[in-house]
Amino acid sequence: MSATRDGKTAIAPRSRxxxxxxxxxxxxxxxxxxxETRMDDIAALAGVAKGTLYYNFPSKSDLFAALVCEGxxxxxEVLDREIVSDLPFPEHFRRLVGVHIDLLLTWRxxxxxxxxxxxxxxxxxxxERVEAARDRYVEYAASAIRTGQEAGYLRPCDxxxxxxxxxxxxxxxxxxxxxxxxxxxxxxxASEFHALLTQGLLAPRPAKGTGTGKGTGKGAGTGTGTGTGTGTEIGMGTGTGTVV
Amino acid sequence: MSATRDGKTAIAPRSRxxxxxxxxxxxxxxxxxxxETRMDDIAALAGVAKGTLYYNFPSKSDLFAALVCEGxxxxxEVLDREIVSDLPFPEHFRRLVGVHIDLLLTWRxxxxxxxxxxxxxxxxxxxERVEAARDRYVEYAASAIRTGQEAGYLRPCDxxxxxxxxxxxxxxxxxxxxxxxxxxxxxxxASEFHALLTQGLLAPRPAKGTGTGKGTGKGAGTGTGTGTGTGTEIGMGTGTGTVV
Amino acid sequence: MSATRDGKTAIAPRSRxxxxxxxxxxxxxxxxxxxETRMDDIAALAGVAKGTLYYNFPSKSDLFAALVCEGxxxxxEVLDREIVSDLPFPEHFRRLVGVHIDLLLTWRxxxxxxxxxxxxxxxxxxxERVEAARDRYVEYAASAIRTGQEAGYLRPCDxxxxxxxxxxxxxxxxxxxxxxxxxxxxxxxASEFHALLTQGLLAPRPAKGTGTGKGTGKGAGTGTGTGTGTGTEIGMGTGTGTVV
Amino acid sequence: MSATRDGKTAIAPRSRxxxxxxxxxxxxxxxxxxxETRMDDIAALAGVAKGTLYYNFPSKSDLFAALVCEGxxxxxEVLDREIVSDLPFPEHFRRLVGVHIDLLLTWRxxxxxxxxxxxxxxxxxxxERVEAARDRYVEYAASAIRTGQEAGYLRPCDxxxxxxxxxxxxxxxxxxxxxxxxxxxxxxxASEFHALLTQGLLAPRPAKGTGTGKGTGKGAGTGTGTGTGTGTEIGMGTGTGTVV
DNA sequence: GATGAATGAGACTTCATTCAT
DNA sequence: AATGAATGAAGTCTCATTCAT
Structure with missing residues (x-):
């Protein structure tokens, strides 16, 4: 970040x-x-002397924590950039899932x-520092979920x-x-992940129907109707429409 | 292995x-x-001498691996016992989820x-040994999932x-x-877990409909069936908007 | 050594x-x-429990020392038996060498x-106990050498x-x-060993003489006798050139 | 390896x-x-920390092996330097024996x-590494023996x-x-060692002589004449009267 | 006479960290 | 800014020995 004589912001050798x-x-x-990772390993891999590690990071733990936090x-940041869209929710959600998978594979x-x-x-x-970094994601995601709930796109849940x-x-x-x-x-x-998040695991209700009367039965009858009855019939205890 | 006076086979001291x-x-x-766990800690906690640890397990890693594998x-085994039921599938599945949560908390x-x-x-x-132990569960669960799919209870998935x-x-x-x-x-x-597995995260389509006045049942019926094609036809971008 | 009822001296199980x-x-x-030898190794090899080792020998060192001393x-003892002969010295000496080689190979x-x-x-x-065992042989051999010297068969030496x-x-x-x-x-x-002890390493002086026409015998005769003074007069530098 | 101001290559601190x-x-x-030697002992004796031992040698065994091999x-090397001489063989051989004894005592x-x-x-x-080091000497010596045999100075042997x-x-x-x-x-x-290698152990033939006429007899008579009869009578087969 | 599970002192070794250069 | 030889605290593991059975 130090300014050099040619006016550009040079990447400091330290940063290198x-x-x-x-x-x-x-x-x-x-x-x-x-x-199982030795400071020697990292130094060798980075092509610097071991002392240089300690010149840049106070300790191995700090290096680790810095790595995770900065990562x-x-x-x-990338998520924030990628997430912006004005697609209707279904497409948006699908895109979101795709972005996550991509990032996940990139940052595995x-x-x-x-x-x-x-x-x-x-x-x-x-x-604590590492957990806090994970918490950052959890909070980020929880916040998105809350938004989705408020908008009526996501069902009630914790x-x-x-x-x-x-x-x-x-x-x-x-x-x-x-x-x-x-x-x-x-x-x-991506599609498996998406399916799990949107439908869960259950098969749409079989044709012979456990269903009551017409409405639902019909929907399920066409082999589809994911949303409809699912929660109702197998819901955790109350078995009513209000799943959560 | 020595017989005691009451005729029972005594638990070998080693086992103790x-x-x-x-x-x-x-x-x-x-x-x-x-x-961060020291062999001394374990010995002290177990009330035996450090050498006894090594008399029973060749190394710290082996002790760990044995622990995980036997656990x-x-x-x-417990799962196998608990899982037997002749409940109809929805109740059975609900019970299964509950058993898992119980075991999870017990064996956390x-x-x-x-x-x-x-x-x-x-x-x-x-x-490898620890992963193999986890694989055991994965295989066990995957096999259960396959059975569920064959019975038509679970939707197609990997x-x-x-x-x-x-x-x-x-x-x-x-x-x-x-x-x-x-x-x-x-x-x-348990109920959150169950809901996630049965419904995913999406809200049931709001009563006011996605547009057409015809009602939920039908809407779902025409909904092109997310469940059905999941494993096959869906590339990330191919899904139709109405799915979610 | 305990007497049994049939009057024979039984080999005590302990001795077994x-x-x-x-x-x-x-x-x-x-x-x-x-x-590198573990008490476990010995126990396994002997087909007894480890405790039995300590029942018979107070410690590993003692077992080792007993082994060497008794051996x-x-x-x-064997040497003593084998060594008796009324052969003339040269044959006797040759036999002695052979017996040693045999024993050496047997007891390697x-x-x-x-x-x-x-x-x-x-x-x-x-x-000290092990060295003492080796000393026993050294003394035994030294004594034999002294006898050989007194009899005029062996040259003076320490x-x-x-x-x-x-x-x-x-x-x-x-x-x-x-x-x-x-x-x-x-x-x-045996023959190499014998040759070394009887001749040393040098080649017999070549027939063509060392130069003077007078013959080998004389040369050797005037050669101031390596043998004689060995133990006494010879500093490393004092020997005359003709000796070797 | 760094050059110092006096132009010499400084001994790397590591070497110290x-x-x-x-x-x-x-x-x-x-x-x-x-x-019985503890790494602590060596560290203390060397005046360095225990870690320095392991910075320079991978293990105790390696330190030992390095010691023996380099030694x-x-x-x-010393032997090679000391061994050069243009003395006639007898003197040369005597010198060789002396050098060996000196080195032996120095490097005991x-x-x-x-x-x-x-x-x-x-x-x-x-x-294996230690034996290999000893093999180095054995090969060195065996090669010297071969040379001596080819030059006719040493008798046939393995x-x-x-x-x-x-x-x-x-x-x-x-x-x-x-x-x-x-x-x-x-x-x-040195003189005992020399005598063993040149004459073996036997006494020169007693006065009553197997000898021929005057020359030898006389030599032996004066208590000398090492060479003469020795080999013949008790030699393993080949020995002639002129031992050396 | 024999056993073998249990012991615990002490060894070797590791490796994050320091600091003079 | 960078180095790498040196450090030493602390951990894992060994194995001769004991003793209740």
């Missing part, structure tokens, strides 16, 4: 090292985890890295819980890609 | 220690994570402990992906309980 | 275990050395095991040094057998 | 530590053996340390076996010095 280190750290942490920052290292910090054996301060669950879904998706014999394509992931 | 250690280890690992084993330590082994920085072998996602949802739920100012009750968790 | 342990220990120690005891494990105890990192007491050197030669021979691509046969070993 | 460690390790290992390297720690690695209980890899035996003789000599009530002087050791 700093960025090289962050990149190397992300790569290393996401592959081997925090504890999440940028993640949300970050998500892998930031997942489940409690269990990593960090010092409490670092745990926005914070659902946002946490969505984060969990991300982990689940990445896990599947990691473990599956044949990872799924971006498009399949 | 072994179980005490596993209990202590679960407690310790789930609270402080693998790396998952028992988790699935195990889930926290086993989540995301890569990120914990285990050695590759241990990562069972393995969905099973992984469900595992992610568990993590998300536990995370919420950990982070939220006010953790939710078991019943609320 | 004891001997099995000693055999196993010799095998193990000679192959892996003292420190050397028996070695010398013992020699490997007992070699160089200082460097093994024993407690001083054990070092019997103790030479006996130590002979022990070293044993080590050297075993080392060669261990390392060489093609170990030598017992007979070649 | 490294050499200090090697010196300390030689001292410690040779006195207490490998297993043997230097040993042979190294020899004690490297002796019989099997018996020390090293891991197989380290055993050069590799003899070289191994010579190494064994070194061990024997050092052992004697360690155990004897009164260690022998350097000169006595």
């Amino acid at each position: 090292s700093r960025q090289k280190i962050l990149d190397a750290a992300l790569h290393a942490f996401s592959r081997r985890g925090f504890h 999440m920052e940028r993640f949300i 290292d970050l998500f892998v890295t930031a997942a489940n910090p409690v269990a990593h054996g960090f010092d409490p301060e670092t745990v 926005p914070d819980l659902v946002a946490s669950q969505v984060l969990g879904l991300f982990d689940g998706i990445l896990r599947h890609q990691r473990r599956a014999a044949t990872p799924l394509s971006r498009d399949v992931l | 220690s072994r179980q005490k250690i596993l209990d202590a280890a679960l407690h310790a690992f789930s609270r402080r994570g693998f790396h 998952m084993e028992r988790f699935i 330590d195990l889930f926290v402990t086993a989540a995301n082994p890569v990120a914990h920085g285990f050695d590759p072998e241990t990562v 069972p393995d992906l969905v099973a992984s996602q469900v595992l992610g949802l568990f993590d998300g739920i536990l995370r919420h309980q950990r982070r939220a100012a006010t953790p939710l009750s078991r019943d609320v968790l | 275990s004891r001997q099995k342990i000693l055999d196993a220990a010799l095998h193990a120690f000679s192959r892996r050395g003292f420190h 050397m005891e028996r070695f010398i 494990d013992l020699f490997v095991t007992a070699a160089n105890p200082v460097a093994h990192g024993f407690d001083p007491e054990t070092v 019997p103790d040094l030479v006996a130590s050197q002979v022990l070293g030669l044993f080590d050297g021979i075993l080392r060669h057998q261990r390392r060489a691509a093609t170990p030598l046969s017992r007979d070649v070993l | 530590s490294r050499q200090k460690i090697l010196d300390a390790a030689l001292h410690a290992f040779s006195r207490r053996g490998f297993h 043997m390297e230097r040993f042979i 720690d190294l020899f004690v340390t490297a002796a019989n690695p099997v018996a020390h209980g090293f891991d197989p890899e380290t055993v 050069p590799d076996l003899v070289a191994s035996q010579v190494l064994g003789l070194f061990d024997g000599i050092l052992r004697h010095q360690r155990r004897a009530a009164t260690p022998l002087s350097r000169d006595v050791l």
Whole structure:
């Protein structure tokens, strides 16, 4: 950010090292985890001496936390940019899901890295910083859910819980890609994710119908009508139309 | 294995220690994570000498892996027992969700402990063993999903992906309980979880219709059936606007 | 040693275990050395429980020392038996060499095991016991050398040094057998050993003489006798040129 | 590697530590053996922190192996320098023996340390490295023996076996010095060693002589004439009267 | 006479961090 | 701004030894 004699804002050499280190750290942490990654590994990967790590970051934990926080920052920035649209809600929602999958696949290292910090054996301060970064997303998502609810697009639910669950879904998706014999394509992931969020898992009601009388029965009869009866019949306890 | 005077087979002394250690280890690992937990801590907690740990388990990693594997084993056993019912599907599914939430809360330590082994920085072998334990659940769940699909209760989807996602949802739920100012009750968790799996997130189409005066039932009927084609026809952009 | 009802001296069961342990220990120690051999290894090899080792020997060091001492005891007993002969000295000496090679090959494990105890990192007491066992052989050999000198068969030399050197030669021979691509046969070993002890390494002086026409005999005769003064007058630099 | 103002290449600081460690390790290992020597001891003796040991050597075994290998390297270098002479063979041989004794006494720690690695209980890899170092000497010596044979100075024998035996003789000599009530002087050791290698152990033929006429008889008569009869009568087969 | 689960002192080793250059 | 040799606290693991059975 320092001004040079030619008037341009030069990327400070410090920043060079700093960025090289962050990149190397992300790569290393996401592959081997925090504890299995050595400062030597990161230094070697970044092509700098070990001392340079400490010149740029006060400690390994700080490097990790900085990585996650800055990463999440940028993640949300991109999300903010991508999210703007004046499509009608259904298209908008579908697009939103697609953007998430794209970002998820792009930043998978970050998500892998930031997942489940409690269990990593960090010092409490670092745990808190990393959790706070995840919280940023959760809050961001919860807020979007609230907006969607207010606009009548989303059904009533606990926005914070659902946002946490969505984060969990991300982990689940990445896990599947990691473990599956044949990872799924971006498009399949997006459509599966979309389907889960819009319909849940149940099949539309079979033709022979458990339904009452006409209305609903008919809708289901055509093999569709996702929205309609679903919640009603199998709802958690009350089994009435007011699902949540 | 020695017979006691009352004719029962005595629990070998070894088993005593072994179980005490596993209990202590679960407690310790789930609270402080693998790396922050010292073998001394576990020994002290189990009330045995440090050497006894190594008499029963070859290494810290092995203890951890044994813990997760045996835990998952028992988790699935319980699941197997609880899952049997001759309720009609909707009730059965509801019960299943409830059983999962109960088990999840009961075994939360195990889930926290086993989540995301890569990120914990285990050695590759241990990562594999822990992942394999999680795979057991994924396979179990995927198989259940397939059965549900064949019976026509569940819509078409990629069972393995969905099973992984469900595992992610568990993590998300536990995370919420950990982070939220006010953790939710078991019943609320269960009903939220159930709702998500059965309805997704969208609000049922508002009564006032999406435009045509003809009413919900019909609207759904003509709604081109999200459920039906999910796995096949839907590219991210191909879906029709009316779906959501 | 306990008398049984049939009047025979039964080999006490204790001795059974004891001997099995000693055999196993010799095998193990000679192959892996003292420190790399675990009490578990010995117990497994002997087919007894670990506690049985301690029932028979107070400690690992004691087991080792007992092994070496009893082994050397028996070695010398055999030597004593084999050594008696009324052959003329040259044949006797040749036979002696052969017997040594045979015993060496038979008891190689013992020699490997007992070699160089200082460097093994024993407690001083054990070092002393093992060294004392080797000393037994050195003294035995030195005494034989003295007898040979008194009888005029062996040249003057420091019997103790030479006996130590002979022990070293044993080590050297075993080392060669261990390392060489093609170990030598017992007979070649014996004849090489014999040649070294009787002739040293030098080639017989070539027939064409050392120069003077007067003949070899005289040259040797005037040669101031290496043999004679060896132990006494010879500083390294004082020897006259003609000796070798 | 940095150039200093006087134009010499400065000794890298690393080398300083490294050499200090090697010196300390030689001292410690040779006195207490490998297993009884603690890394702490070496660090303290070298005046560096324990971590510095591991900064310079990957493990205790490696430090040991490096010590032996580099030591043997230097040993042979010195031998190479010292060995050059244009003396006639007899003097040359005598000098060679003397140089060996000197080096042996100078480097006794190294020899004690490297002796019989099997018996020390090293891991197989380290055993191999140490044995390989000893092999270096054996090969060196065997090659010298071959040259001596080709030049007609040394009698036929198996050069590799003899070289191994010579190494064994070194061990024997050092052992004697360690155990004897009164260690022998350097000169006595040298002359005894020389005598063994040139004459073997047998006394020159007694006066009543197998000898021919005057010459030899006379020589032997004066208590000298080493060479004469020795080989003939007891030689393994080939020996002629003129031993050397 | 024999067992083997349990012990615990102490070893080797790791690796984040420092600091003189 | 960068380096890399040096550090040392702290952890995992080993293994001879014990003792109740």
